[in-house]
Amino acid sequence: QEISPKAKSAEDSLDDMTDAINSGNMAEASEIISAVGDKIVELGNQAKDLALEFETSFGTIAANTNLSKAEMENLKGVAVDVFKSGVTDSIDEATQATVLMKNTFKDLNNEDLGKITSQVVALSKRTNTEYTENIRAADYLMKAFGLSNQEAFDMIASGYKNGLNASNDYTDTIVEYSGTVKEAGYTQEEFFSMLDSGLKNGARNTDLIADSMVEFGKKLAAGDYEEMIAGMSSETQNMFNEYKNGNATVSDVMTSVKEEMKKMSPAEQQEALTKLGSQFEDMGVKGFLGLNKVNDGFKNVEGAMDSATKKDPAQKWQSSWNELSASLSEVGTDILNSLQPLMDFLA
Numbered sequence: 001q002e003i004s005p006k007a008k009s010a011e012d013s014l015d016d017m018t019d020a021i022n023s024g025n026m027a028e029a030s031e032i033i034s035a036v037g038d039k040i041v042e043l044g045n046q047a048k049d050l051a052l053e054f055e056t057s058f059g060t061i062a063a064n065t066n067l068s069k070a071e072m073e074n075l076k077g078v079a080v081d082v083f084k085s086g087v088t089d090s091i092d093e094a095t096q097a098t099v100l101m102k103n104t105f106k107d108l109n110n111e112d113l114g115k116i117t118s119q120v121v122a123l124s125k126r127t128n129t130e131y132t133e134n135i136r137a138a139d140y141l142m143k144a145f146g147l148s149n150q151e152a153f154d155m156i157a158s159g160y161k162n163g164l165n166a167s168n169d170y171t172d173t174i175v176e177y178s179g180t181v182k183e184a185g186y187t188q189e190e191f192f193s194m195l196d197s198g199l200k201n202g203a204r205n206t207d208l209i210a211d212s213m214v215e216f217g218k219k220l221a222a223g224d225y226e227e228m229i230a231g232m233s234s235e236t237q238n239m240f241n242e243y244k245n246g247n248a249t250v251s252d253v254m255t256s257v258k259e260e261m262k263k264m265s266p267a268e269q270q271e272a273l274t275k276l277g278s279q280f281e282d283m284g285v286k287g288f289l290g291l292n293k294v295n296d297g298f299k300n301v302e303g304a305m306d307s308a309t310k311k312d313p314a315q316k317w318q319s320s321w322n323e324l325s326a327s328l329s330e331v332g333t334d335i336l337n338s339l340q341p342l343m344d345f346l347a
Helices: 008-022 026-064 069-084 091-104 110-127 131-145 149-161 170-183 188-200 206-222 226-230 234-244 250-261 266-276 278-289 304-308 313-346
Strands: none
Touching: 026 069, 026 091, 026 313, 069 091, 069 110, 069 313, 091 110, 091 131, 110 131, 110 149, 110 304, 131 149, 131 170, 131 188, 149 170, 149 188, 149 304, 170 188, 170 206, 188 206, 206 250, 206 278, 226 234, 226 266, 234 250, 250 266, 250 278, 266 278
């Protein structure tokens, strides 16, 4: 009854059946009713299969969370909402993503949990990455830089927009280096700006750039650069002394050394790069001197996740289909519950 006004073919079929019955042509009516009956059985089987798929998927929640029965029911509802959003055609994927998000960001309320989970899955599909890795990267950004989950995902989405995954190691770099880069005195904006400028100036991947940032700090603390810095300008020497006194960061000293090298001849630049270490040699003079921790593209990233995951026509269609599937699964649950006593008797 709900579908027929929207589907002319269904409406015509109902009219034909009515006309056949009214005219007394019971043979024709029987044929039509039989066909309808077959479709109802087919629909019932689909509903039953969907119900089994949903219930099997929901087993993930009980196995991977320590929630009360009421909380698990609420989380099932969130998983269904993620599925209905159309970001995936699989209730299993929607449920697993929801569970992982819940376990990672325990303070999220159910409304935000559903929204952000849908966005993360959509972002992952569109960037051809794994939602597990994007969630993990956001978690490390939050812990290292004190970001909210929304801020972390906006930063990650902004990185994808700026091509930071060109070498397919973007989220791995975030996970491996966020903490040590923060300790070296960089903000999250500076960290991402360094990755961006390094790639644009020829560095082969984000891992090498971040590793160089961290390695500079280790060698600076160990005193490996004292002799080199002693031959540089008084400004750089003063910055190094400020670092030793706790009044400047690794980032400050690295910037000062980099600016000093820009004034050198090519031969002197290559010699200085060798003294800095193998990571910097791998990056090359252009790559190192091109590192820039100021980039307006990472200063205000609010809304980047919303922009990157805005619904497209394909997702809207999938959403409509998933809404129907979710409704059918409820019918299927009723069918299974009705058949259970018979199945138990036969068993």
